[in-house]
Amino acid sequence: MDLRVTDLAVARGGIPLLEGVSFTLNAGEALVLRGPNGCGKTTLLRAIAGLQPALQGQITCPPDQIAYAAHADGIKATLTVAENLQFWAAIHGHRGIDAALQSLNLADLADRPAQTLSAGQKRRLGLARLLVTKRWLWVLDEPTVSLDTASVTLFAEVIRTHLATGGAALIATHIDLGLSEAARLDLTPYKAQMPADLGFDDLGFDGAFL
Amino acid sequence: MSALLIRDLRLAFRAGGGFGLGLGFFLILAVLVPLGVGPDQSTLGLIAPGILWVGALLACLLSLDRLFALDFEDGSLDLLATSPIPMEGVVAIKALAHWLTTCLPLALAAPLLGVLLNLPITAYAALLLSLLIGTPALSMIGAFGAALTVGLKRGGLLLSLLVLPLYVPTLVFGAQSVTRAAQGLDITTPLALLAGITAGSLALLPFAAAFALRINLR
Numbered sequence: 098m099d100l101r102v103t104d105l106a107v108a109r110g111g112i113p114l115l116e117g118v119s120f121t122l123n124a125g126e127a128l129v130l131r132g133p134n135g136c137g138k139t140t141l142l143r144a145i146a147g148l149q150p151a152l153q154g155q156i157t158c159p160p161d162q163i164a165y166a167a168h169a170d171g172i173k174a175t176l177t178v179a180e181n182l183q184f185w186a187a188i189h190g191h192r193g194i195d196a197a198l199q200s201l202n203l204a205d206l207a208d209r210p211a212q213t214l215s216a217g218q219k220r221r222l223g224l225a226r227l228l229v230t231k232r233w234l235w236v237l238d239e240p241t242v243s244l245d246t247a248s249v250t251l252f253a254e255v256i257r258t259h260l261a262t263g264g265a266a267l268i269a270t271h272i273d274l275g276l277s278e279a280a281r282l283d284l285t286p287y288k289a290q291m292p293a294d295l296g297f298d299d300l301g302f303d304g305a306f307l
Numbered sequence: 308m309s310a311l312l313i314r315d316l317r318l319a320f321r322a323g324g325g326f327g328l329g330l331g332f333f334l335i336l337a338v339l340v341p342l343g344v345g346p347d348q349s350t351l352g353l354i355a356p357g358i359l360w361v362g363a364l365l366a367c368l369l370s371l372d373r374l375f376a377l378d379f380e381d382g383s384l385d386l387l388a389t390s391p392i393p394m395e396g397v398v399a400i401k402a403l404a405h406w407l408t409t410c411l412p413l414a415l416a417a418p419l420l421g422v423l424l425n426l427p428i429t430a431y432a433a434l435l436l437s438l439l440i441g442t443p444a445l446s447m448i449g450a451f452g453a454a455l456t457v458g459l460k461r462g463g464l465l466l467s468l469l470v471l472p473l474y475v476p477t478l479v480f481g482a483q484s485v486t487r488a489a490q491g492l493d494i495t496t497p498l499a500l501l502a503g504i505t506a507g508s509l510a511l512l513p514f515a516a517a518f519a520l521r522i523n524l525r
Binding site for chain 1: 309310311314317318321322323324378380381382383385386387388389390391392524525
C-alpha cells in the first residue's frame with residue numbers, strides 16, 4: 098500500500114496555488130509538509146482526501162483508505178466524549194473505542210459532555226477519531242493546534258505506533274512533532290505559476306458555486 | 308447509517324437541539340388564528356384545512372437551515388464526506404431525522420389543533436393522513452434547499468425563497484384533500500397526487516442534494 102502523488106496541481110476559489118507536486122509515501126512512513134501560511138497545504142490535503150478535485154495530476158490512493166483530520170474536529174457539544182467517538186467508530190463499521198480513549202489519555206473524560214472540554218482536550222478527541230476509523234493513511238492538517246507539549250509528545254507516540262503497524266501519515270504542521278524519522282517536503286518551490294484564469298475554465302459551471 | 312440517525316435524533320432531543328421549535332410555532336399559530344379571525348364557527352371551519360397545512364409547512368421550514376449548517380460548521384460534514392457512507396445516504400438519513408423530529412410531531416398534533424379551528428368532523432382522518440403522506444416531501448425538498456445553501460452565512464432567507472415554490476404542489480394537494488373531506492367529497496385523487504410528489508422527491512432529491520453538498524464542500 099502506498100500513496101503516489103504525481104504532478105498534482107490544486108486551486109482554491111479558482112486561484113491556482115500549487116503545481117507539479119510529486120511525492121511517494123509508503124506504508125510505515127510519515128511525510129511532513131512545510132510551507133508558509135496560504136501556500137496551499139490545506140488545499141493539497143483536501144484534494145488528497147477527495148474533498149475537492151485537483152486541477153491536474155494523479156493521486157493513487159483512493160479516498161476510502163484515508164482518515165482526514167482538519168482544523169474542525171466534528172465534535173458535537175451535547176454528546177459525551179464516548180458518544181462522539183462511538184458515533185465515528187460506528188460510521189466506519191467498527192466497535193470498541195477503549196483503545197483510542199487510552200491512547201490519547203481520554204479515558205477519565207469519557208462520560209463528560211464535549212462542551213465542557215478544553216480546546217486541547219477537544220483536539221485530542223478529534224485525533225482519537227483517527228484511531229477508530231482503522232484506515233491506514235492519516236492525512237493531518239495542523240494536528241497539534243492547541244495541544245500542550247505533553248500532548249504533542251503523546252500524539253507523536255500515537256503516530257509512531259500507527260506507522261509501526263503498517264500505517265502512514267501525511268502531516269502539515271508548523272511545529273516540530275519530534276518525529277525524527279519523518280521525511281520533510283517544503284511546498285514553497287511548487288508555487289503555481291500558471292495564469293489565474295485557467296482555474297476558472299477548468300472548474301466549468303461549478304464556478305457559479307464558489 | 309443507523310448510527311447517523313441515532314446521533315441526529317439524540318442531538319435533537321438534547322438541550323438546544325431545536326426539537327419542539329416547529330411544534331411550538333404550529334401550536335401558537337393555531338391558537339392565535341381563532342383570536343384574529345373572530346369566533347364565527349363557519350368561517351373558521353372553512354379556513355381550517357388551509358391554516359393547518361400552511362402552519363405545518365412553515366413550522367417545517369423553521370428548522371431546515373440547521374439541517375446541514377451545524378455539521379458544516381463543526382467539520383462533521385467534511386468527515387462524513389470522507390466516511391464509507393455515500394453522501395446520498397447522509398442526505399436521506401438527515402432528512403429522515405428531520406421528518407421524525409419535526410414533521411411527525413406536527414402531523415400527530417394537527418388533529419388536536421383542528422378542534423381549536425372548528426375543523427368539520429369528517430376531515431380529521433384526511434388531515435392526519437395527508438400530513439403523514441405529504442410531509443416527507445417537505446423534509447426531502449427542504450434537505451435539498453439546505454444542501455444548496457449550506458456554505459452561506461445566514462442562508463436562511465435564500466433557503467426559504469428556494470424551497471417555498473417547491474412546496475406549493477404539496478401544499479395545494481394536501482390542503483385540497485382536507486378541504487374535500489370536510490365537504491364530504493372523495494379524496495383519493497389529491498392523496499394519490501400527494502403520494503406521487505413524496506415518492507418522486509424521495510427518489511430524486513437525495514442525489515441532487517448530495518451533488519450540491521459535494522460542490523459546497525470544495
